[in-house]
Amino acid sequence: MEKQEVSNKKTDVFHTSLFVLVLILLAAGLVLSVMAAITFGNADISLKDVYSVVGCEVLKMKRFSEFSEGSVHDVVWLIRFPRVVLALAVGMGLSVCGVVMQAIVKNPLADPYILGVSSGASLGATFAIMLGVGSFLGGNFVGIMAFVGAMITSFLVMAIANMGGRANAGKLILAGTAVSSVCSAFSSFIIFIVNDNNATAEVMRWTMGSLSGADWARAAVILPVVLVCTLIFWTQYRSLNLMLLGDEVSITLGTNLHKNRTVYLILSSVIVGAAVYAAGMIGFVGLVIPHVIRILFGTDHKRLIPLSALLGSIFLIWADVASRILLKNAEMPIGILVSLIGAPCFIYLLVKRSYGFGGGRS
């Protein structure tokens, strides 16, 4: 028996050190991805120049001071870099939101896009762009409206799914789809009525998802928001784990999750609002990334949250790079690209029986 205990302890230590190792590797991978991603783009800029600009701006090295202005500086520092940072933030946010929403609805098929929260955010933003609703809220009012839209839809979807008995995955996804359709229809309606070409192009960019509007002003708001929310969720790993066991079991384990659920929904709406504000609608990231991490490292949120956050950022940085270089002289909306990868994964998860669609084997 003692041997057993020793070996158990060993596997524990092994698991923990493996987790730390992977965490460090992913963090390193993220830094490398950022550094690599800024070298891709339409403008032909040599590696040396790119990194000279980085050396000048990030490390404040005197040696590169000649790169502190000019077109090379502008392309690298004012266009590419904030864009990569934004991709990082959005990828992290969407993955973490996916994890949290999956815990809230106790089903691995949840995702901000599938539950209609992204559409809600998009509708809020459409209101702001096309009709100027909420402009009194200041410079980032489009983002705030996106958050408001996201929050209203997440509570609405939860409420609809809970009508007439407990929510199950089927009801949630139907409710999400329905609310999402309503929001899209409303957005289209507003675009149709207002008929302003510039604004229409802007809204189009949003519904397809793109990071091309990135600038430092936006990145400076969104990255901290996503980072803070992610850290908060990481500290909540115990409650998130309990959430998967259900309300009754969590009460017997000393936690009433009712309040947590509301707070988590609000926080994840903040993230989705920020992500949609930054990049429009990008689906399935929150579905695919947590799923991959779960296969490799299990369901414990202590590991799931940070690993998903890192992998999600790396994934979206490279998806954005791909969307920039796949088509010659044009940019493919990243939302389309990600959906092309994500939607089949969703179908696969839906079909795979072991995932207990709607309560499953019980």
Add this chain to the structure above:
Amino acid sequence: MNISSEDIRLSYDTAEILKGVSLQAGNKEFVGLIGPNGSGKSTLLKCMYRVLSPGGGCVYLDGAPLNSLSYKESARRMAVVAQHNYYNFDFSVREVVLMGRSPHKRAMERDNARDYAIVEEALEKVGMSAFADRNFSTLSGGEQQRVILARALAQQTPCLILDEPTNHLDITHQLQLLRIVKTLDTTVIAAIHDLNIAAMFCDRIYVLERGKIAGQGAPGDVLTREMIQKIYHVDSEIVKDSRGRTHILFI
């Protein structure tokens, strides 16, 4: 630890499920709760472990009204093994049992070596040490219930509530689970379907019928032909075996 309920009442709409139920379990007593389907056993236990809040009456843990305790405090005094435990997600056995430590944890506190030691000990008590790294959802029903019992043990509570934990289990695993519980040094309140099993393990039995206590006492005193006829509407014969234990034969 003593646990008692006083005059618990609960209604859904117009249907009165519990009509003033009072029971009590003394320190380290194994108390059984029997009664036909729909008599309110589970509802009563759910009131006791706080998943339902009764419309009237109160539950006391060592004299302290349950409502005056936080959920964390009550989870440090009373652990629950219930019937349904299916998860959509894959937790390892160790992770499931480790969650039993959460009532002892403050918001940001990490799991430490002591928690892991308690988990190993709990797994060993239920004979599941070898399964610690297995996926919970790949286990059989009996194994899963033993893991859930281990989780309850990891809570280190002086009281254990069993809400028909042996449903769906075959006789081997029913006996196995209850034998493990019987070796623990805790107060136990258990809803049990099988009268013979109740007779085997309980120090005292309460009979619940349509939301009311219809009788209570030692198994030999409660499980009589008349009582079984009245409550379950079946004929039976009561036999004492050579060790003086009660057995019920249904006719």
